[in-house]
Amino acid sequence: MPGFKTHLGSAAVLDRDHVDTDQIIPKQFLKKIDKAGYGEFLFFDWRYHSNGQENEDFELNSPETKEASILVTGKNFGCGSSREHAPWALKDYGFQVIIAESFADIFFNNCVKNGILPIRLSKAEIQNLQYERDGNLLRTLRVDLEQQQVENETGEVFHFEFDPYWKKMLLNGWDEISVTLQQEAFIKKYEDERIVN
Amino acid sequence: MSKTIIDKLWDSHIVVEEENKPHLLYIDLHLIHEVTSPQAFAGLREKNRTVRKPELCFATMDHNIPTVDRFNIKDETSRLQVQTLEKNCAEFGIQLEGLNSELQGIVHVIGPELGLTLPGKTIVCGDSHTSTHGAFGALSFGIGTSEVEHVLATQTLWQNKPKQMNVKIEGELGFGVTAKDVILWFIAKYGTNVGTGHIIEFSGSTVRKFSMEERMTLCNMSIEAGAKASIVSPDEVTFSYISGKRYAPKNQDFLESCKRWRQLASDENARFDQTIEIDASEIEPMVTWGTTPSMCLPISGVIPVEENSSSIEEKQSLRNALHYMGFKGNEKIEHIPVQHVFIGSCTNSRLSDLLQASKVVEGRNVHPEVRAIVVPGSQAVKKEAENLGLHQIFIDAGFEWRESGCSMCLGMNDDVVPEGERCASTSNRNFAGRQGKGARTHLVSPIMAAAAALNGKFTDVRSVLPKKEQEVDRYAGV
Numbered sequence: 001m002p003g004f005k006t007h008l009g010s011a012a013v014l015d016r017d018h019v020d021t022d023q024i025i026p027k028q029f030l031k032k033i034d035k036a037g038y039g040e041f042l043f044f045d046w047r048y049h050s051n052g053q054e055n056e057d058f059e060l061n062s063p064e065t066k067e068a069s070i071l072v073t074g075k076n077f078g079c080g081s082s083r084e085h086a087p088w089a090l091k092d093y094g095f096q097v098i099i100a101e102s103f104a105d106i107f108f109n110n111c112v113k114n115g116i117l118p119i120r121l122s123k124a125e126i127q128n129l130q131y132e133r134d135g136n137l138l139r140t141l142r143v144d145l146e147q148q149q150v151e152n153e154t155g156e157v158f159h160f161e162f163d164p165y166w167k168k169m170l171l172n173g174w175d176e177i178s179v180t181l182q183q184e185a186f187i188k189k190y191e192d193e194r195i196v197n
Numbered sequence: 198m199s200k201t202i203i204d205k206l207w208d209s210h211i212v213v214e215e216e217n218k219p220h221l222l223y224i225d226l227h228l229i230h231e232v233t234s235p236q237a238f239a240g241l242r243e244k245n246r247t248v249r250k251p252e253l254c255f256a257t258m259d260h261n262i263p264t265v266d267r268f269n270i271k272d273e274t275s276r277l278q279v280q281t282l283e284k285n286c287a288e289f290g291i292q293l294e295g296l297n298s299e300l301q302g303i304v305h306v307i308g309p310e311l312g313l314t315l316p317g318k319t320i321v322c323g324d325s326h327t328s329t330h331g332a333f334g335a336l337s338f339g340i341g342t343s344e345v346e347h348v349l350a351t352q353t354l355w356q357n358k359p360k361q362m363n364v365k366i367e368g369e370l371g372f373g374v375t376a377k378d379v380i381l382w383f384i385a386k387y388g389t390n391v392g393t394g395h396i397i398e399f400s401g402s403t404v405r406k407f408s409m410e411e412r413m414t415l416c417n418m419s420i421e422a423g424a425k426a427s428i429v430s431p432d433e434v435t436f437s438y439i440s441g442k443r444y445a446p447k448n449q450d451f452l453e454s455c456k457r458w459r460q461l462a463s464d465e466n467a468r469f470d471q472t473i474e475i476d477a478s479e480i481e482p483m484v485t486w487g488t489t490p491s492m493c494l495p496i497s498g499v500i501p502v503e504e505n506s507s508s509i510e511e512k513q514s515l516r517n518a519l520h521y522m523g524f525k526g527n528e529k530i531e532h533i534p535v536q537h538v539f540i541g542s543c544t545n546s547r548l549s550d551l552l553q554a555s556k557v558v559e560g561r562n563v564h565p566e567v568r569a570i571v572v573p574g575s576q577a578v579k580k581e582a583e584n585l586g587l588h589q590i591f592i593d594a595g596f597e598w599r600e601s602g603c604s605m606c607l608g609m610n611d612d613v614v615p616e617g618e619r620c621a622s623t624s625n626r627n628f629a630g631r632q633g634k635g636a637r638t639h640l641v642s643p644i645m646a647a648a649a650a651l652n653g654k655f656t657d658v659r660s661v662l663p664k665k666e667q668e669v670d671r672y673a674g675v
Contacts, residue, residue: 015513016513016514016517017510017514018389018390018489018514020489020626020628022607022626022628022629022630022631023628023629023630026630026634027607027608027609027631028609030232030260030609031232031261031272031274031275031277031278031609032274032278033235033236033239033277033278033281034235034236034239035236045629045630045634050616050634050635074510075390076389076390076393076423079389079390079423080325080626080628081324081325081607081626082233082323082324082325082339082340082341083232083233083341084233084236084323084341084342084343087341102390102393104390104393104423105359105393105394105423105425106325106338106339106340106341109340109341109344110341110342110343113341113343113344114343163219163357164217165217165218165219165355166219175244176343176347176355177244177246177346177347177350177351180221180347180350180351180353180355181350181351183212183213183221183353186212186213186221187212187221187223187249187351187352187353190212190223191223191250191352194223195457
């Protein structure tokens with residue numbers, strides 16, 4: 001996986017709280033056995049009417065947000081099921097950064113493991129971020145993981161917290177399993193001493 | 198120093214501990230199902246890796262399988278997913294209890310009933326309701342597919358230790374109030390993200406009196422409160438449930454294990470980051486009316502109206518929920534008609550759930566405008582229920598009696614609720630589209646679902662039965 005260092009892109013605003021993984025990708029798309037091609041099903045029930053036509057009222061269907069690579073949303077994003085199909089769909093659709101007030105724990109981990117940067121900012125910060133909002137679009141945000149900051153068009157800078165270990169993993173795009181397998185001696189030792197129920 | 202059960206379990210599973218790093222934790226049991234595992238096995242194959250400890254893995258198929266004519270999976274992609282699990286388990290040497298096994302069932306039902314779920318274990322599964330196993334004093338949580346692959350390859354996970362919350366439930370539950378109502382009430386009061394970043398220990402006299410099946414229902418839905426995991430300190434109720442289970446320790450080993458398990462309980466005065474105290478006597482039978490589990494009211498409740506919202510965001514989310522659910526606001530819960538009733542899911546498909554529901558429906562008829570199904574959580578639950586004649590009670594009343602699986606909880610198979618129709622469901626999530634596009638889910642306990650099936654609308658289960666029968670056999674089927 002390529003490392004994540006900085007990202008420059010436009011952001012789509014999905015002004016909703018508690019967006020659950022059933023909305024991000026509905027269950028009928030969880031039957032595939034590979035990781036590719038979920039983007040077309042992202043937010044399926046919101047994006048499309050029952051007759052298959054696009055729902056023009058949905059935030060991400062407005063022409064100006066279609067190129068967005070950053071998603072800005074509310075609190076508890078990604079709650080519900082552990083389905084990693086949710087970040088696979090977001091990434092395949094083109095999102096590389098998600099900025100939210102808060103994330104559900106499993107979803108947050110699933111993003112990091114797929115090279116998507118989930119950023120927590122406070123409600124006030126997210127509002128300030130949208131200073132130059134045009135409909136549901138923020139024209140340009142610059143995200144820097146090393147510096148742990150997001151900069152908007154007006155040059156205002158917002159700092160975010162990030163776990164140092166997962167930051168290093170993301171910056172370098174390291175394969176987590178390879179890293180863990182370097183601990184083989186410790187795993188083996190634990191297994192040798194482990195009490196089996 | 199005093200420790201919580203969470204501290205004890207965490208500390209005893211640390212493989213690597215270094216500064217500025219999460220802990221590398223050892224995983225004692227990895228449960229696997231067909232939906233979240235294929236890409237993990239493919240990842241192993243791609244990198245030419247093996248499964249480190251196949252004997253600590255256990256697989257079944259539950260999410261995607263039919264509950265009628267179960268060997269005939271008509272949908273091609275579903276069939277391929279099930280076949281892929283068979284192939285992966287065979288290739289990597291993992292025990293699979295598939296469709297033709299009498300041990301098959303919903304992964305969170307069979308883990309406990311087979312004695313795989315034991316106190317003191319770390320348990321993971323690519324499913325958010327893995328929190329269920331915490332009922333046994335195990336540290337158990339749901340993971341994504343990348344983590345499934347990581348556990349397959351290394352039998353470990355890197356984890357930052359979450360904060361700890363003590364949810365203390367004291368007092369007597371009223372008639373007709375179940376463990377399901379307790380967890381729904383908790384989420385209604387404290388919200389769907391009260392537990393984010395935390396592991397919850399459920400403690401207190403109410404929890405101590407709960408059977409293991411009630412504890413499982415409680416822990417099952419802690420993920421709906423946002424918690425990483427939840428746990429109940431093990432006690433004699435736990436040990437007596439485990440005794441004699443297929444893969445549990447036997448004889449002297451069992452006694453030795455019990456001795457160790459007794460040490461796991463949280464020490465007195467152990468420190469939690471947060472404590473919430475609940476008076477069980479306040480809780481009533483609950484019904485969700487919206488599109489998150491926190492949109493939930495007692496059966497006597499009235500659906501809120503937009504005007505009473507305190508903020509713009511709340512107003513917007515209320516408007517969306519009311520619109521999706523087909524309400525204007527101000528409707529009485531007791532006036533809501535239902536067209537479907539689903540008794541099943543990893544929350545409420547165990548023997549005691551079916552037994553309690555059967556007492557409500559016995560000798561009565563399902564309302565003519567309701568389609569009601571019972572989906573036992575496992576083949577073992579189905580068999581036991583049939584031995585007790587419960588299937589006949591349900592069938593005579595007009596229910597369909599199905600094969601075991603996740604079924605209408607998430608509608609990945611053919612068990613879906615049609616657009617615009619309502620379902621009284623004993624499952625765990627009422628998200629928009631969860632049971633089918635446009636389907637309107639109302640979460641309830643098994644006895645409330647049974648009462649709704651009879652009357653074609655939500656009904657206070659306490660009015661359905663005479664008082665002495667209201668005390669449904671809470672401890673049956675422990």
